[in-house]
Amino acid sequence: MSIRKTLRLVAHIQMLPVLESGEETLVGGQAVMEGVMMRAPHSYCVAVRKPSGEMVTEEYPLARVSEKYPLFRFPILRGLGTLGQAMSLGIKALRFSANAALDEGDSSKKSSEISSWAMGLNLLFSLAFFIFLYKFVPLKLAEWIGNSYPLLHSDFAINMVDGVLRIAIFLTFLFGVSRMKDIRRVFEYHGAEHKVVFNFESGKPVTVPNAQAFQTFHPRCGTSFLLVVMVISMLVYAVVPVHGFAAKFAIRILLLPLIAGLSYELIRFAARRQGTLMGALTTPGLWLQRITTKQPSDSQTEVAIRALDGAMQLEKAQGGELVIA
Numbered sequence: 001m002s003i004r005k006t007l008r009l010v011a012h013i014q015m016l017p018v019l020e021s022g023e024e025t026l027v028g029g030q031a032v033m034e035g036v037m038m039r040a041p042h043s044y045c046v047a048v049r050k051p052s053g054e055m056v057t058e059e060y061p062l063a064r065v066s067e068k069y070p071l072f073r074f075p076i077l078r079g080l081g082t083l084g085q086a087m088s089l090g091i092k093a094l095r096f097s098a099n100a101a102l103d104e105g106d107s108s109k110k111s112s113e114i115s116s117w118a119m120g121l122n123l124l125f126s127l128a129f130f131i132f133l134y135k136f137v138p139l140k141l142a143e144w145i146g147n148s149y150p151l152l153h154s155d156f157a158i159n160m161v162d163g164v165l166r167i168a169i170f171l172t173f174l175f176g177v178s179r180m181k182d183i184r185r186v187f188e189y190h191g192a193e194h195k196v197v198f199n200f201e202s203g204k205p206v207t208v209p210n211a212q213a214f215q216t217f218h219p220r221c222g223t224s225f226l227l228v229v230m231v232i233s234m235l236v237y238a239v240v241p242v243h244g245f246a247a248k249f250a251i252r253i254l255l256l257p258l259i260a261g262l263s264y265e266l267i268r269f270a271a272r273r274q275g276t277l278m279g280a281l282t283t284p285g286l287w288l289q290r291i292t293t294k295q296p297s298d299s300q301t302e303v304a305i306r307a308l309d310g311a312m313q314l315e316k317a318q319g320g321e322l323v324i325a
Contacts, residue, residue, distance in 0.1 A: 013094065013126040027200055027308065030090050031190035033182075034101035037093035038193070038307035042318055045310030046093045047303045048100040055303060058096050059310045061318060062089065079264025080257055095119055133173070135252045138165035143245055156238055158248075163234030170230065171288075178291050191216035192296035192304040206308060208301050216293035217286045224285020229263040236262075 029038040035048030045059035065081040066073045072081030099113045142162035146153045152161060177183045198214035199206050233252075236259055242251050296304075 013091075013122055027197055027311070029193040029197060029304070029307065030086075030093060031186050031193050032090075032093050032097035033186065034189070034303075035097045036189050036193045036196075036304040036307045037090070037097075038196075038304070038311045039089070040311040040315040043311050043314035044089060044093075045307045045314065046096050047307035047310060048097045049299070049303050050100055055306060056100050057306065057310050058093075059314050061314065075265055076258070076261035079261040079268075083260055083264060091119070091123065131253065133169060134166055135249060138162045138169060139245065139249055139252065141165055155243060159238045160234060162237070163230065166233075167227075167230050170226070174288075174291055184294060187292055188294040188296045189300050189304070191293040192300045194218040194221070194293060195296065195301060196304040196308055200308060206305055208298050208305065211301050211305065212296075212298065216295065217289045219286065221285060221289055221292070223288050223292045225263060225267050227285050227288060228267050229259060232263045232266065233259045 027038060027040055029036055031037075032046060032048065034050075035046060037044060037046040039062065041064060042062055043059060044062045045057055047055055047057045049055055065085045066078055069081065072078050095114055139162050142158045142165060145161055146158040152158065178187060192211075194216050195211040195214045196206060197218065199211040202210075202214070204210050233255075236255060237248070237252065240251055240255070242248055
């Protein structure tokens with residue numbers, strides 16, 4: 001795999017949590033490379049626009065994790081199960097989209113599809129980069145600041161500074177990658193996915209003109225979820241009685257599942273109460289979606305609709321009934 005292709009793939013993997021809705025819903029989706037993945041309760045479809053303009057799709061049945069494993073029906077655990085499945089599905093969709101979007105259709109060139117081992121290496125690198133950037137760096141800086149300024153030397157102060165730095169790094173990274181041409185196109189497809197989901201939830205016929213009339217900001221977006229994760233992590237780390245850099249760094253990794261589960265429950269609760277004080281918790285995430293979603297073209301919206309149609313057709317073939325509650 002070429003260096004350019006590898007870098008594009010790594011950048012997209014880092015954006016997966018931002019682009020994924022991460023919730024068991026009637027419909028949900030995720031932007032991928034030059035396309036969109038849409039999920040119904042028991043199926044999914046990825047639609048991608050190739051450089052030639054041809055649209056290609058991949059769809060498969062998909063069992064809800066809570067139906068396969070009853071343990072994941074309980075609070076906290078259901079968040080872990082749903083998020084784990086969402087990330088796994090997102091990686092599969094990303095691999096398909098990368099192979100399709102980077103296929104220039106030149107038969108004289110040897111095909112360079114992304115292998116399983118290459119995808120695995122990219123994931124390991126992305127995970128290591130995530131831990132380094134969002135766990136190691138802010139904690140190391142917070143410890144240095146605490147040692148330099150007596151007023152910020154307590155464990156509580158260091159944890160608060162660590163949290164603020166983590167959010168600042170996240171926002172800086174997000175703004176920086178949004179300037180990349182490839183990522184901006186993903187954010188346009190992200191906007192298309194949100195518009196089509198809104199269109200479907202409205203009960204109106206899902207068409208390009210109807211979808212384009214909706215906004216690109218959605219309360220169930222992964223962008224909102226990540227902000228809640230960072231705020232919850234600040235509060236959790238502040239009450240865990242550990243001392244020293246090594247212990248604090250280790251606890252930040254070990255508590256990730258608990259924090260993700262708690263954040264899932266909170267964002268799930270708040271998203272169902274828009275217009276209330278609890279619903280206001282999703283507001284910062286909606287503001288941040290001004291970076292992670294962009295106005296899509298009609299062609300990009302068409303791709304999102306094709307992904308939704310594919311998921312719905314497969315859902316219907318399996319006997320699933322989709323009703324707007």
